[in-house]
Amino acid sequence: MITVAKTGNEAMAEAMRQINPDVVAAYPITPATEIVMIFAKYVADGLVDTEYIPVESEHSAMSACVGAASAGARVMTGTSSQGLALMYEILPIASALRLPIIMCEVNRAISGPINIHCDHSDTMAARDFGWIQIFSENTQEAYDNLLQAVRIAEDKRVMLPIMVTTDGFIISHGMEKLEMIEDPIVKEYIGEKKPEYSLLDIEKPTTVGALDLTDYYFEHKMPVIEAMKNAKDVILEVGKDFEKKFGRQYGFYEKYKLDDAEFAVVVLGSASGTAKVAIDQLRASGVKAGMLKIRVFRPFPAEEIAKELTGKKAIAVMDRSDSFNTCGGPVFTEIRSALFDSQNKPSITNFVYGLGGRDINVEQIKNIFESIRNVGKVPVVNYIGVRQ
Amino acid sequence: MSKLMNWKELPPCDTLAAKTAEAFETGDWRMGEKPVWHPEICIHCMICWISCPDSSVTVKDGKMTGFDYKHCKGCGICAKECPTKPNKAITMEKE
Ligand code: SF4
Ligand code: SF4
Numbered sequence: 001m002i003t004v005a006k007t008g009n010e011a012m013a014e015a016m017r018q019i020n021p022d023v024v025a026a027y028p029i030t031p032a033t034e035i036v037m038i039f040a041k042y043v044a045d046g047l048v049d050t051e052y053i054p055v056e057s058e059h060s061a062m063s064a065c066v067g068a069a070s071a072g073a074r075v076m077t078g079t080s081s082q083g084l085a086l087m088y089e090i091l092p093i094a095s096a097l098r099l100p101i102i103m104c105e106v107n108r109a110i111s112g113p114i115n116i117h118c119d120h121s122d123t124m125a126a127r128d129f130g131w132i133q134i135f136s137e138n139t140q141e142a143y144d145n146l147l148q149a150v151r152i153a154e155d156k157r158v159m160l161p162i163m164v165t166t167d168g169f170i171i172s173h174g175m176e177k178l179e180m181i182e183d184p185i186v187k188e189y190i191g192e193k194k195p196e197y198s199l200l201d202i203e204k205p206t207t208v209g210a211l212d213l214t215d216y217y218f219e220h221k222m223p224v225i226e227a228m229k230n231a232k233d234v235i236l237e238v239g240k241d242f243e244k245k246f247g248r249q250y251g252f253y254e255k256y257k258l259d260d261a262e263f264a265v266v267v268l269g270s271a272s273g274t275a276k277v278a279i280d281q282l283r284a285s286g287v288k289a290g291m292l293k294i295r296v297f298r299p300f301p302a303e304e305i306a307k308e309l310t311g312k313k314a315i316a317v318m319d320r321s322d323s324f325n326t327c328g329g330p331v332f333t334e335i336r337s338a339l340f341d342s343q344n345k346p347s348i349t350n351f352v353y354g355l356g357g358r359d360i361n362v363e364q365i366k367n368i369f370e371s372i373r374n375v376g377k378v379p380v381v382n383y384i385g386v387r388q
Numbered sequence: 389m390s391k392l393m394n395w396k397e398l399p400p401c402d403t404l405a406a407k408t409a410e411a412f413e414t415g416d417w418r419m420g421e422k423p424v425w426h427p428e429i430c431i432h433c434m435i436c437w438i439s440c441p442d443s444s445v446t447v448k449d450g451k452m453t454g455f456d457y458k459h460c461k462g463c464g465i466c467a468k469e470c471p472t473k474p475n476k477a478i479t480m481e482k483e
Contacts, residue, residue, distance in 0.1 A: 098401035159401065196401050205406035215392060220402050222395035 001246075006178040008171035011139045012078065012104045012164075013038035014178075015146040017048055018186040021102070022073035022193075025053040025064035029083035030116045031168040032106040036078045058083040062090035062101075069099035070208050072198030074150070077101065080168060081108035081122045088126060094161040095130025095224055097208060098196065100153035101161040103131075104146065107269065107320075108168040109356040117357020118168035120268065121321035123297075124330045130224045132162040132231055133298040135268045137254075139176040142166045144248055145295075147181070150190040151238045157230035159196060167270040169357065181246060189245065228299045235296055252301035254293040257283060258308060261290025263369055264346075266309075266317045266335055268294045271353070271360050275318075278365035289369050294331070302338035309335070310342040314372035320354045328381050347372070350381045358385050410459075414442055418462030421480045425454050430477040436466035 006014065012035045016024070024043075026036035043052040053068075055061045058079055069075045079087065084105060094101050109115040110122050123133060132152060136142040145164040153162040166172050181189070197206050212220055232252075239250035256276055258264055267275050272293040282289040292308055309315055317336075319329025327333070332350035339345050351368050354360045364384055371378045399405070432452050437445040444460035446453045467478040 096402050197403050207404040207406050207408065209402065210404050216398075219393065219395040219398060223398065223400075223402075 002180045002182065004178050004180055005175050006139055006143075007034075007173050007175050008136075008139045008142050008166040009034035009106070009173065010038060011143040011178050012146055012166070013042070014180060015143050015186075016076055016078075016104070017042045018181075018183055019074070019076065019102075019147070019150055019190055020048045020187070021050055021076040023051045023053065023065070023068035023075045024077060025055055025061045025068065025075070026077045026079065027055055027058045027061045027083060029058070029080050031108060031172045032078045032080035032083070032104065034172070035104050035106070039078075058086040059089065062087040062094065065101045066090055066094050066097065066099060067199075069094070069101050069195075070097060070197075070199045072193075072195035072200060074154075074193040075099075075101045076103070078104035078106070080106040081110055081116075084122045084126060085110060088129070091126055091129040091131060091161070093209065096220065098159040098223070098227065099161055100150075100159055100193075102146070102149050102153055103161070103163040104142075105163040105165045106168050106172045107165050113356075115356040116168070118170055118270070119320045119355045119357065120165075121355075123163065123165050124321045124323075126163070127298055127330065130160060130228070131298060132158075132160055132228075132235075132296070134162065134164045134296055135294065136164065136166050136171065137270060137272045137293060138171060139166075139174070139178050140248070141295075142171060143178055143180065144242065144246075144250065147186060147190065148238050148242055148250065151241075152231065152234050154193055155230075155234045155238075156196070158227050158234050160224070160227050160231060165269070170270040179248075231299050232301065235299075250295065252294070252296045252304055253308070254295065255308065256291040256293060258290035258292055260288060262288040262313045263372055264290045264292060264309065264312050264315050265365065265368060266292045266294065266305075266315060266331065268297065268318075268331060269320065271318060271320065271365075274360055274362055275365050278362045278369070281362065282366060282369055287369065287373070297331075300334050300338075302334065305335065306338045306342050309339060309346060311344045312346040314347045314349070314375050316368045316372045317348060317350050318368070319350060319352045322352050322355070332381070347375045348380075349378055351384050352381065353384045355386075360385060413458045414461045415456075415458045418460070418483065420483055421462050421464070422457060422483050423455055423460065423462070423464065423466050423478050424481045425452065426475070426477050426479070427452075429472050429475055431472060433471060435469050435471055436478060439465050439469045441465065
């Protein structure tokens with residue numbers, strides 16, 4: 001291990017250098033620009049063998065990624081917010097074609113109003129496109145998740161595209177201590193890509209992306225559904241192996257003082273660090289507080305999460321985006337649905353926070369715990385940190 | 389029509405074998421007219437061959453040899469593009 005100080009973007013660019021993908025196609029967008037900018041320098045300096053394709057938009061970037069991955073290449077890209085939105089048309093094509101493209105996605109609010117700061121509205125809007133989605137709490141997790149992403153996505157049982165996310169500015173531009181794995185060890189860890197097919201294989205020519213109407217479209221969606229189920233096993237296997245080799249533990253989620261907790265928050269991304277401080281303070285004053293930090297949002301580990309949360313007195317689900325459905329954010333609706341069959345359900349409340357980069361602090365999270373301790377006193381869906 | 393596959397029988401990754409269009413005989417799309425080749429006029433320039441959208445102009449050893457009527461859909465592009473004058477080496481005629 002090499003100990004360095006890196007921002008989230010630098011850590012992701014370093015991981016990309018170590019992965020040394022065959023092709024990177026990307027378009028710059030704040031706050032993800034640096035990832036591909038730093039990587040482009042590595043290409044120019046000859047530190048990687050990558051074919052770097054500077055494109056005219058994110059739509060083209062993802063299209064180039066699909067083409068390159070169909071040709072059998074190991075492909076990576078990076079984007080954020082509107083950039084991810086411009087890719088939406090191509091994202092489900094990548095999963096339908098079973099192309100294990102790896103994306104560094106920096107969570108940023110979707111316009112409008114135009115904003116460059118963190119919330120999860122961009123990634124959440126892409127949740128139903130057949131991409132695996134992994135959230136990171138900090139720079140170290142961003143780095144570790146990206147390395148594991150290669151193994152998860154390219155596993156023969158999975159063969160799905162994957163996005164590893166960090167939180168805009170909070171992680172992407174925040175400098176932290178990072179334990180990096182040595183280059184040759186990473187190379188050995190990720191191994192060589194063995195594509196299922198290649199458009200360039202003239203011995204075995206294939207047609208890719210043919211028209212499917214009422215007779216076959218449905219059948220072609222089933223393998224993606226099955227691959228997502230397989231991804232659950234593979235994510236756990238890869239996490240265990242990573243822990244064995246490098247000592248850091250990864251599963252579907254992290255439990256923080258959860259097992260004996262009576263009250264718990266469910267959090268994704270950087271706010272979980274803030275929640276840990278709040279929980280420590282509450283524990284010191286005798287409140288049995290805990291947290292479930294979700295790492296893997298797609299596939300959604302519903303049964304596993306239900307087991308962890310059942311029996312608690314009250315749960316607060318924190319959503320950094322809203323679904324505009326009048327009944328709760330995307331994480332809340334998943335968690336609530338996951339708990340529907342539990343015998344000993346906790347009361348579940350939703351707290352939407354941090355839209356457009358609005359700060360979330362320790363006091364606010366302690367207030368969330370205070371609210372759910374008075375079960376029944378707060379509405380089902382709450383908006384915190386907004387002037388009202 | 390052949391029996392429809394269930395999802396587990398599909399080729400992997402939404403791919404198909406190449407050249408499957410060969411088995412699909414677009415010749416029955418013709419609406420009463422077909423291209424007819426006049427070899428005595430033909431200068432073997434291959435313009436019809438490169439213009440045909442269905443690869444239905446047949447060629448052997450660099451010479452035009454006629455049409456694959458199983459796949460020729462009768463669009464008439466070859467007859468229109470044939471450059472010989474005053475008479476064309478391809479004319480569209482009633483089937
Ligand atoms: S009529 Fe059309 S399809 Fe037939 S040979 Fe000529 S160009 Fe090809
Ligand atoms: S375009 Fe006319 S002259 Fe040229 S090869 Fe075809 S039929 Fe012959």
